[in-house]
Amino acid sequence: MSIFVDTNTKVVVQGATGHQGQFHIGEMLNFGTKVVAGVTPGKQGEEVHGVPIFNTVQEAVMETDANTSLVLVPARFSKDAVFEALDAGITTLVVITENIPFHDAMEFVHYAMYKGAVVIGPNCPGIASPGKKAKVGILPSGIFVKGHVGVASRSGTLTYEIVNSLSERGIGQSTCVGLGGDPIIGTTFIDALNAFEQDTETKAVVLVGEIGGTAEEDAAEHITQHIRKPVFAFIAGRTAPPGKRMGHAGAIIARGKGTAKSKIKAFEKAGVKLASFPTEIADLVEKYG
Amino acid sequence: MKLFEYRGKQLFQKYGISIPKGTVIEYEGDHSNLFFPCVLKAQVPVGGRGKAGGIQLAQTREVAKEKLAGIFQMKIGGFQVKKVLAEEKIGVKKELYLSYTLDRSRRMPLLMMSGKGGMDIESVADNLIFKEWINPLIGIQRFHIRGILAKLELEKDEEKKIAPIVLKLYKLFREYDCELVEINPLVISGDEQVIALDAKVIVNDDALYRHPDLVAEHQELTMLEKEAKEKGIAFIQLEGNIGVIANGAGLTMATLDALTHYKGKGGVFLDLGGTDDPEKVKQAFELMKKAKPKVILLNLFGGITKCDTVAKGVSTVISKEGIDCPVISRIKGCNEEIAKDILKDAGLITAGSLQDAAKRSSDLAGW
Incomplete structure (x- = not known):
């Protein structure tokens, strides 16, 4: 699957x-x-x-x-x-x-x-399931290896970097989905988590989040209640100032909401393992086995 | 784009929401249309202007002249005051809060009201803020408005006067592609009129093309940020002295974060996006140079965009225009070896990993 x-x-x-x-x-x-x-x-x-x-x-x-x-x-x-x-x-x-x-x-x-x-999406790179030879989007084909890690992300290039570092370690992916960098998107972390939880091929999930909105906090709460598979995460924008739109339309700390600090705290509380650098995700997943 | 208060109020007026009588003063000596007493309000795209002294009462022309001189000298939240709105003083009986925002989690307009108007809504207790979510497929209906007004414990005739404003503001919010419309405070005046004393309106930049009546002022941006916006480059000035260029917003943010890990401070966020067009790369570097960073950190991941084509663009710019600060590069992905050679030949320092690049940049920048 x-x-x-x-x-x-x-x-x-x-x-x-x-x-x-x-x-x-x-x-x-x-x-x-x-x-x-x-x-x-x-x-x-x-x-x-x-x-x-x-x-x-x-x-x-x-x-x-x-x-x-x-x-x-x-x-x-x-x-x-x-x-x-x-x-x-x-x-x-x-x-x-x-x-x-x-x-x-x-x-x-x-x-x-x-x-x-x-x-x-919108404003997403698309989705790829390497084991099923299905890619719908603009993601670079060369970075994928088929396997058992599900990846869901709010960014593009950063995800390629993370997927590539997983593949270099021989850690393959079931599906990698770019959810999009806009504030209003169709498929959320929660939708992706539910699908990965159901998917027999997926054994662990990597989430790549960033500042803006409360999608990560919502996901953390959902993980606590409904997700049994291990979840790893990276959050971009720990040093972003409030009120500035950091490239993505959705990456903005507005009215005190959407800080990296709040997202990291929520994930830690939900038992999600967090990486400090993008490529550290591969270390964490490898260590987990 | 955040609208000035007076521009927001013009929209309110267009939608039939009452605002105080007022006039915009364009420069310090522009007193001819003043009336007294009046409230002088500095027009800046940030909050907190009251505390900063940007709102003052003037009883006479003499006082107004003096106060205007002071206000036009002010910088509030880093923004020079360039316009002042002079308004009649309204006698206030009740202050309410009314806003619409986009709820990102539910992906719906969120209507919020509170009986505690006039203060920062974040400082109002949650149980005093009332909310209604409006599914965009049905739009606002009477039951939404009845429901929320009932919680505010208003008098019947007050409810009757406020209900149409809640409806009109929704129309404005949707028709002008707003991210936020906020009236704080919405007041019931001494003579029982409902008046919007303030206006905060943020219009979605991506929809500005549908609103030719709004002049794209982007007054919340710095000069260089404005220049970048015109050129279609994602460029943000920050407080530090290291300029970060990367491809992709997430990667650029992650690079800034890595700097902080090594006690460095990012001064510029520059996202090249998916481009490998040498002209765009050139424009990006030129902007970066204008921001005068002490060190530039270039972090690229090549996917569809090949590392070597971006590297070629970078080396062409550097060899032609020169660059007067060290550039540290970290390259990964498609054709990285070719790219590294090109950048080395151009005199750039190449680092093995993001951590390495961030550490070296931070050291060089003197943090």
Whole structure:
């Protein structure tokens, strides 16, 4: 098993014919992902790396049975794209786009809940299950090794660094999911933890958090009550000043909430093992066995 | 983007929320529209201006002149006062608190009200703050407003006057893509009017394109931060003297944290993001140089972005423009060996690990 994406995942890429779309369709196909369709209005009949392009998600779904969408369309059109995918029956959406207005994200996250669909992101690198040859997103393929550690993270490059250091030690991953750096995201640490807890392939979980909001505090409380698998964590932004947005839209200490100190304290209380440096995660997991 | 109080109040007015009569004073000698008595309020994008002396009462023109001179000299929370709002003085019978924020955990607008208006909401006891979450799929409904107003123990005719304001503020919050709208205090005046005495409005930067009527002032940013924003570079000035350049916000934060571990202090947060475009790398380095750090720490992880292409950009900038402080680099990931060679040739110090790089940077910076 794995979480959210596996061998049954059939991907339609929204925003397939742009530079990013073309490049990452190629990368996903090389990873072994079943990319079955692309959507760019007005480009029906074209192909990208042999993948057929459709004008609408509905047509793509009817022709190819796609069940998962990768959203690469510009921020201004993302809400429309997500709504379109949800109405076409897509059940898992991975929204890579950065700078989507928060109110738009709030609307499509709630519509997805109403539809019973999973939204990962926005402003995320996507998700990869190396053992299932399924990658939906823009994560670099070379860093993954299949195995039993589940990774969920609010950041991109920092996660690659951590995953890479795990792989270098021979510690493989079941699924690695980038949850996104925005304040409003679809899939939270709690959702990922629940999925990893259920997943027989996952034996330990790594969370990569950062300042802003209370997602880590919420997760810590959830771990205490519901998660039996060991959890390891790294929190970025211990030295970030309040009121400054540290690169990610969601990485801001606002009105006294969202400090690294509070998150570290909550995780410690929940028995989560914390790393001081990103690569120290691999030491902790290795020591645990 | 945080709006000045007077800009926030203009929005309130547009939505039919009463505000005190007032005028904006643009410079010290601008007295012509003043009326008396008036309250002079420094316009700065930070809280705590009352305590700092940024709010003063003036009974006469003479006093106002003197006080304005003082206020225009002030720096509050690091921000020079450039505008002053002069308002009529309102007789206050009751002070309430009203706000909408985005609840990140529930991913919904959160309506908060309290009978304890006029003070910092964080200092108000939790059991005196009332909350309603509003599912964006249904929007605000009468039951939300009835529910929260009932907890405030107001008189019936007060409730009747406040209910429409709760509704109007929700509309403003949603239509202007706000992260926060706060009226603190919302007052019931001596003559039973409901008036917004203050306005705190933060609009989501990513939605500013839909609001051409709002001038993007970003007055909460420093000059260099503003320049970076125009160029689309994530750049933040901090208190220390070590400039950090990394790719990815999380990695940049983690690098700053590592410095602190070795008693160093980050002076600049610069996230290159996913770019390996030499022009962007050049702009980033130029900005960094303007911030005059004592040491630059470059921390890269190459994934889709290859280490060597970023390294090439960096070495081109350094060889062409020169750099007058030591640059310590730590490179990991795709094509790291090629990248290390390029950077070594450019005269950079290469470190083996983040810890090593952070320690050396901190030592060099003199911490």
